[in-house]
Amino acid sequence: MTRLAKPALIVFVLMMYVLPLAMVLYGAFRTAAPGLPGALTLAGFAEAFSDRRTYETLGSSLWLAVMTGIGATGLAVVFAWIVSRTNAALRKVITPLMVVVLATPPLFFSLSWNLLGTPEFGLLNQLLGSIGLPGDLVSVGGGWGTWFVLSLKVCSLGYFILIGPFLAMDRRLEEASLISGASRLGTFARINVPVMAPAVLGVFIINFIIGLIAFEIPLIVGRAGGFEVLSTQIYAFVTNETPPNYAAASALALLFVVAVVVLVAIKWRLLDRRQFTTVSGKGAKPEPWDIGRWTWACNGFVAGYALLAFVLPVVQIVLGSLQPLFGVNDFSLTNYEALFADPVVLPALGNTLVLALVGGLLAVAISLLLGVVGRHGSIRMRRTLELATWLPWAAHGIILGLGLVWAFLTVPFLRGLFGTVWIVLIGLIIASTPVASRTVDAALAQVGKELEESARVSGASQLRTSLGIVTRLILPACGAAWLITGIQIAGNLEVPILLSLPTNETVAVMVFQFNSQGQTTQAAALFCIVLAAAAAGGLLHLAIRGVARSVAHLKIGEAKSWRLSPSEA
Amino acid sequence: MAAVTIRGLTKRYGDNTVVEGLDLDIADGEFLTLLGPSGCGKTTTLRCVAGLEKPDAGEISIDGRVVVSGRTFVPPEKRDAGMVFQSYALWPHMTVRSNVAYPLKMRRRPRAEITSAVLEALEMVGLDHLADRSVGALSGGQQQRVALARALVARPSLLLFDEPLSNLDAKLRASMRTELHAMHERVGTTSIYVTHDQIEALTLSDRIVVMQHGAIHQIGTPEEIYADPVDRFVADFVGFENFLTGIVVDVDTWTSVVKVDGFPTALLARSSKHRTFDPGDDVTLALRANNVTLTDFNAASAATSTSAGTDGIPATVTGVAYLGDQVEYQVKVGAHTLKSRMSSPVRWAEGDQVAVVLQQDSLLVVKES
Numbered sequence A: 001m002t003r004l005a006k007p008a009l010i011v012f013v014l015m016m017y018v019l020p021l022a023m024v025l026y027g028a029f030r031t032a033a034p035g036l037p038g039a040l041t042l043a044g045f046a047e048a049f050s051d052r053r054t055y056e057t058l059g060s061s062l063w064l065a066v067m068t069g070i071g072a073t074g075l076a077v078v079f080a081w082i083v084s085r086t087n088a089a090l091r092k093v094i095t096p097l098m099v100v101v102l103a104t105p106p107l108f109f110s111l112s113w114n115l116l117g118t119p120e121f122g123l124l125n126q127l128l129g130s131i132g133l134p135g136d137l138v139s140v141g142g143g144w145g146t147w148f149v150l151s152l153k154v155c156s157l158g159y160f161i162l163i164g165p166f167l168a169m170d171r172r173l174e175e176a177s178l179i180s181g182a183s184r185l186g187t188f189a190r191i192n193v194p195v196m197a198p199a200v201l202g203v204f205i206i207n208f209i210i211g212l213i214a215f216e217i218p219l220i221v222g223r224a225g226g227f228e229v230l231s232t233q234i235y236a237f238v239t240n241e242t243p244p245n246y247a248a249a250s251a252l253a254l255l256f257v258v259a260v261v262v263l264v265a266i267k268w269r270l271l272d273r274r275q276f277t278t279v280s281g282k283g284a285k286p287e288p289w290d291i292g293r294w295t296w297a298c299n300g301f302v303a304g305y306a307l308l309a310f311v312l313p314v315v316q317i318v319l320g321s322l323q324p325l326f327g328v329n330d331f332s333l334t335n336y337e338a339l340f341a342d343p344v345v346l347p348a349l350g351n352t353l354v355l356a357l358v359g360g361l362l363a364v365a366i367s368l369l370l371g372v373v374g375r376h377g378s379i380r381m382r383r384t385l386e387l388a389t390w391l392p393w394a395a396h397g398i399i400l401g402l403g404l405v406w407a408f409l410t411v412p413f414l415r416g417l418f419g420t421v422w423i424v425l426i427g428l429i430i431a432s433t434p435v436a437s438r439t440v441d442a443a444l445a446q447v448g449k450e451l452e453e454s455a456r457v458s459g460a461s462q463l464r465t466s467l468g469i470v471t472r473l474i475l476p477a478c479g480a481a482w483l484i485t486g487i488q489i490a491g492n493l494e495v496p497i498l499l500s501l502p503t504n505e506t507v508a509v510m511v512f513q514f515n516s517q518g519q520t521t522q523a524a525a526l527f528c529i530v531l532a533a534a535a536a537g538g539l540l541h542l543a544i545r546g547v548a549r550s551v552a553h554l555k556i557g558e559a560k561s562w563r564l565s566p567s568e569a
Numbered sequence B: 001m002a003a004v005t006i007r008g009l010t011k012r013y014g015d016n017t018v019v020e021g022l023d024l025d026i027a028d029g030e031f032l033t034l035l036g037p038s039g040c041g042k043t044t045t046l047r048c049v050a051g052l053e054k055p056d057a058g059e060i061s062i063d064g065r066v067v068v069s070g071r072t073f074v075p076p077e078k079r080d081a082g083m084v085f086q087s088y089a090l091w092p093h094m095t096v097r098s099n100v101a102y103p104l105k106m107r108r109r110p111r112a113e114i115t116s117a118v119l120e121a122l123e124m125v126g127l128d129h130l131a132d133r134s135v136g137a138l139s140g141g142q143q144q145r146v147a148l149a150r151a152l153v154a155r156p157s158l159l160l161f162d163e164p165l166s167n168l169d170a171k172l173r174a175s176m177r178t179e180l181h182a183m184h185e186r187v188g189t190t191s192i193y194v195t196h197d198q199i200e201a202l203t204l205s206d207r208i209v210v211m212q213h214g215a216i217h218q219i220g221t222p223e224e225i226y227a228d229p230v231d232r233f234v235a236d237f238v239g240f241e242n243f244l245t246g247i248v249v250d251v252d253t254w255t256s257v258v259k260v261d262g263f264p265t266a267l268l269a270r271s272s273k274h275r276t277f278d279p280g281d282d283v284t285l286a287l288r289a290n291n292v293t294l295t296d297f298n299a300a301s302a303a304t305s306t307s308a309g310t311d312g313i314p315a316t317v318t319g320v321a322y323l324g325d326q327v328e329y330q331v332k333v334g335a336h337t338l339k340s341r342m343s344s345p346v347r348w349a350e351g352d353q354v355a356v357v358l359q360q361d362s363l364l365v366v367k368e369s
């Protein structure tokens, strides 16, 4: 890497990831809306924090954060444990299921559970009603519903963080303790718990943060039951007041940013250094305990989760999309016909597709660049880059959108971009970098350092090694990262809801609008189109990998026969 | 081929100084081994030579060209070296052939030359029939050979090995050792080899460097290191098991007479080439266990052995271990415990009285390290 490239990269990272946050800070002290002349003041804070409702929503947000921390972490631990430690038959479906849940945007869960939980008409209530129970037994609106849906969705992330350490934990550790005379329970308390505690605590903090900043699910599920949290309150400050109260929104947002930065810092200080030393991978082979009759409990748990997190929501959204009015069992394609007849839908679909493909690709490319550079840079450089790409996480969706509004309207040469699709693209790239970057980093971590060093000693330059060896080795993982990032972008509501204009709306915004105007079945139909596209992308990805693999086999086979024939002749 | 010069090499990780002021000269065509206990900085030194690590101070030149010094830093790909890694580090997405061809491709050699050079290198390690296998489908020993072929193929001026045999089982290790030796005889490339296996170091090297805590204790041929260690650390490392401390009472050019507490007579010991001693100096005597012989205790002979000779010192057996073709005894002479190894069968048991005979010329005066 040349001398100029490093500073350039850092400046780029600062612009992309730190500037929007800094702009939130700046905006919180401004009297006027972005781009208009104004003075610096504390009015925004005064307004936001003198309102009694702010403290109520703050309480709700904290409640949701703690509960999501408990619920989602608990689910993640149970699933990781089932996969790594039991012989339950259904453990094999957990990982694929988790991939699907992780890749599916929160918007999907909010939409479909909103329908599923509707009294009398929701699928769940109809099913329960048909066996003689009251038809309004399940109602997901409000705090508990938000918590439930959020936990279903979010546990997938924790699962992928925990499954590595759980699988790597050597059974020998437990056996050594048993042989030393500890009981099963004593072993669990003295060995398993302390060994896994750092990883589990880390996941709890992540889930806590997610609970704190979640937007789509509280917006669609929670608000229906009168449940407000900080993120929906921020959104309300911008959209429900005329003129939009950007200062108060920013002041609230700042509260978030501080909380999240503090939590991430705590997580790093306490946990990350230990996390890698907790489990020895050497010779570790996960061998399941035979848990006897408990197998059925485990299988039942997995099946129940699959039903609630995947099967029922998909069935509901597909059924809903075929109903003219929600709950009216008169299935037809009317909604789809109406959608395709609507002159704004097709452009929005195209727009979203382009955003997903381009934005996903760029987010993966940036993640790869940062990952490869971080791999070789000093610890300080690595930390800086990592922190920068975590920041958009701290300033999730709605806050990021707010920051970008400020950034694009205040910084002179960026002003021209406001209202164009570029600002939406940039926002989506920033918002999806954490996901892309975690996926790419995980793959990078699999490439041993010596593989690179041997290339260097063989005479390959740094650049050539990074492209020819490292990138080549993780190419399949990059493909998967692109797909997942693309889906995240297509389903992202938080960013475009503040940044896009009617001329460049994305499908997610349109779905939300249909939904809030009561056209829930059209919203379902539109989202089904997105799901179908995502599923097609997934199948394409699998097909490409399959073809690539068999081509590789063919090549080796060909080469072999070419080698053999002269000696046979 | 190239000579390598290292001057004042220093490498720190944070506050931890791993290599400190290391000086080393490696002659053209020499096979030099870095030997030392785990964590002594062998790998770090090797990686500094390869360019995989930037030293904090010092200078390295390869074939007269300075590769590290002050602000000069030649990256690894420009150092014309070949390296065999402990983990082999074969690229899993390439076949055996492409792995081996890689260094040549990086050097932009013509295609025809690459094809023939790769085949030649693979023939040399006996794997030409597996050229089109994927490297995942090879055994550990075969992978190691591919790694070796890859390091050799471009005829680099310097070969670096970091414990290349440590992942192999004992038998395979022995045969690979022989092959490596033969290969070096044939190719003659300057080589630096890192190991903590004494046998590997003794059989392969022209010279051995014994290191501890990032500094050099001794440099010498295998014979010198084995027979004439400078200090207690090196002696311990090359298998001396008995150490006695005493006071020099008399010296001449080759020998010293040393009085050791608890021994009835003063002991005659070979002086190390590396140091001269004066009467009155405190010294350490080193002695291998198989140079300590036991005989039946015989009061009469014990009484007559009054010369400065070393036979027939009365002792008590305190431990016996059966090792198959050999037996290891622990005996107590005064306050000292000595180890003795003799051929089977077991002849004494714990508590027996024996006479200890220290073989002529086997005692060596070493520096206390």
Ligand SMILES: Nc1ncnc2c1ncn2[C@@H]1O[C@H](COP(=O)(O)OP(=O)(O)OP(=O)(O)O)[C@@H](O)[C@H]1O
Residues within 6 Å of the ligand: B013, B016, B018, B036, B037, B038, B039, B040, B041, B042, B043, B044, B045, B196
């Ligand atoms: N990247 C690193 N960061 C911090 N300390 C390191 C690093 N690499 C090595 N060390 C430390 O430097 C010291 C020397 O390490 P080195 O790998 O050179 O030892 P070695 O002699 O090769 O040992 P071994 O025989 O076990 O391979 C060790 O104490 C090690 O802990």
Ligand SMILES: [Mg+2]
Residues within 6 Å of the ligand: B042, B043, B044
């Ligand atoms: Mg080492």
